Amino acid sequence: MTTPLLIVGAGEFADIAYEYFTYDSDYDVVGFAVEAAFREGDTHCGLPLIDLETVEDHFDPLEVKAHVAVTNTQLNRVRERLVGVMREKGYGLANYISSHAFVWRTAELGENVFIFENNVVQHGVKIGDGVVLWSGNHIGHQTEIGEFCFLSSHVVVSGYCKIGRRCFVGVNASFADNIEIGEDCFVGLATVVNKSFKEPGQLLTGHPAEPSRVSTYRYFKLKN
Known part of the structure; x- marks a missing residue:
């Protein structure tokens, strides 16, 4: 028996989520929702596209689960x-775990997690709400991935690491054991992190990693 699912988003990631949930999960996608200012048309992938502001009038939160598919x-x-x-x-939030991912039984996952194919999530790992693990990452034992992090492909995180909330980690980045980075950090592609950077908002690049003089808050024009 399948569970009806609403996807929040209508961009590239939402299209991917639709494909993966449809063909590799026990969920049945029944519609999409975006904020009214961004809605273009009434359908997406042949399904209803609804204003997020009034979505509960169309899809009952007691009957339909949701997944926010935004990068x-x-x-x-x-x-x-x-x-x-x-x-x-009032919506419950669904996870997608690829049938081609390896997630050990002692790993703890939050809500609205999306784990692509060929990820390895080892013993004792803790993955927070809203985390995206794109394809082919290795998350070492007892590591903690903070809420709303985004790890792109082929990232290696060794054991006992702690990655802070909302961090982005680029393709082929790697972390030694027992590394901690603060929240809101951006780790560039192929960066080698061999020591901890606990201060929030650091932009890390290089081999070995070094922080930029410009914070992520300034670079992305964000309030910390």
Whole structure:
């Protein structure tokens, strides 16, 4: 028996989420929702496209679950905000875990998590709400991935690491054991993080990683 699912978003990630939920989960996608200012048309992927502001009038939160399929826009703040909106409206939040991912039984997952194919999530890992693990990452044992982080492809996170809330980690970045980085950090592609950077809002690049003089708050024009 399938569970009806509403996807929040109508961009590239929402299209991917529709494909993956439809063909590799026990959910049945029944519609899409976006904020009224961004809605273009009345359908998406052949399904109803509804204003987020009034979505509960069309899809009963007691019967339909939701998944916010938004990437790392505004350093993951948009996904975080929309998850909050759906919770306030009373929707339960669905996870997608690829049937081709390896998630060990002792791993703890939050809500609205999306884990693509070929991820390895080892013993004792904790993954917060709203985390996206794109394809092919390794998350080492007892590591903690903070809420609303976005890890792109082929990232290696060794054991006992702690990645703060809303961080973005680029393709092929790697972390040594026992590394901690603060919230709102941006780790560039192929960056090698071999020591901790606990201050929030750091933009890290290089081998080994070094912080930029410009914070992520300034770079992305965000309020910290």
